[in-house]
Amino acid sequence: MAHDFLVKDIAFQAGVSTATVDRVLNGRAGVRRQTEQRVRAAIGELEKQQGGLEVQSRKFAIDVVMEAPARFTETVRQAFESEAATFMPSVFRSRFHFSETMRAQDIVSHLDRIRLRGTDGIVLKAPDVPEVSLAVVRLEQAGIPVVTLVTDLPNAPRTAYAGADNRAAGETAAYLIGERVAGAPATVLVTLSSNRFRGEEEREIGFRRTLRDRYPQANLVEISEGYGHDAATGALAAKALASHPGINAAYSIGGGNRAVVAAFKAAGRSCGIYIAHDLDAENLALLREGAIHFVLHHDLKTDVQTVFRAILNRQRPRPAQGSRLSAVEVITPYNIPARIG
Structure with missing residues (x-):
């Protein structure tokens, strides 16, 4: 019976003496059938454990592919680099492919x-379009796990999604704005980076539905395709403010917040409530300045942990665990997490 384990380890796993294990391994008589089966099962269990340790101590080279503004991708890079140390003895080395x-x-x-x-895995933030979904099909068919980050590709056979519940985040934004306007007339400027991203679409759906059901007096003005870039987003915001004098609130789904805040100031308009997503360096500064009132934040480190677990589970001889959505936190100037502020 071939194996790579010490007799004492097999005996400990099986709960029998080393002499009994020796008799089983050498085919000697005097061992009950049940005991022999227990020894063989112990060896099988040790083989599974050894396989798991080999996976856990492996080095993984993964590729992180993202279309996003630099202020966000830098936060993502930091999260991957900091969380890699928490998965030892597994070693995750990330290659970053970022473009705005x-x-x-x-x-x-x-x-x-x-x-x-x-590659040992791909982490992907990309538009939800058919050609990207087909590329994911090719990757998964080649045995390469794909984990979508922040925005999902639900029609593609990806291994897992790592991120927050975007629809619930939009619903939360609607609740905060609705409670602030308290039945008074309101026109909300809703900014998206692009309508190609499923995560932003989910936020908008949740926001629109909740605002319509709970606060029907509110109106919406939407701008998109600024891709979170300050110049393009600022120009779109300035045009919307000029065309809609009733705008008095803002829900920023797609970023470019400093430019939007500047557009309100240039137009001589006040913003009664401004809600943004993600506590990156720019939004943190705007929150402290009082230019934005709430940040809907989710911890990217939790997302990175989901990524690493999904890739590890693809290598283990057991069913993969389901994705764990990261919690959405409502951040004000008074509860900035210590790990950030």
């Missing part, structure tokens, strides 16, 4: 190159 704007065909070409080169 990427055409869908460029993302697909990049993913196909990574697939042909080889």
Whole structure:
């Protein structure tokens, strides 16, 4: 019976003496059938444990592919680098492929190159379009796990999604704005970076539905395709403010907040409540300045942990665990997390 384990380890696992294990391994008589089966089962269990340790001590090279503004991708980079140390003895080394704007065909070409080169996993923030979903199909068929980050690709066979419940985040924003306006007329400027991202779409759906049901007196003015860039988003916000003199609140789904705040100031308009997403350096400063009132924040470190677990589970001889959504926190100037502030 071939094995790589010490007799004493097998005996401990099986709960029998070393002499009994020796008799079983050498095919000697005098061992009951049940005891022999217990020894063989113990060896099987040790083999499973050894396989798990081999996976846990492996080095994983993963690729993080994202279309997002630099202020957000820098926060993502920091989260991956800090959380890698918490998964020892497994070693995760991340290769980052960031761009503020990427055409869908460029993302697909990049993913196909990574697939042909080889990788232990891909973390992806990309538009929810058919060609990107097909690229994910090719990756998964090649045995490469794909984990979507922050915004999902629900029509693609990805391994897991790592992020918050975006629809619930939008509902939370609607509740905060509705309670602030307290039945008075309100027109909310809703800003998206692009309507191609499923996560932003989910936030908007949750926001619109809750505002319509609970606060029907509120009106919405939407701008998009500024891609979170200050110049483009600021220009769109200035145009909306000029066309809609009733705008007195803002829900920023897609970023570019300093430019939007500047557009309100340039127009000589006040913003009774401003809600943004993600506690990056820019939003943290705006929150402390009082330029924005609430930040809906979720911990990217939790998302990174979900990524690492999903990739590890693909290597283990057991069913993968389900994705764990990161919690959405309502941050004010008075409860900034110590780990950030």
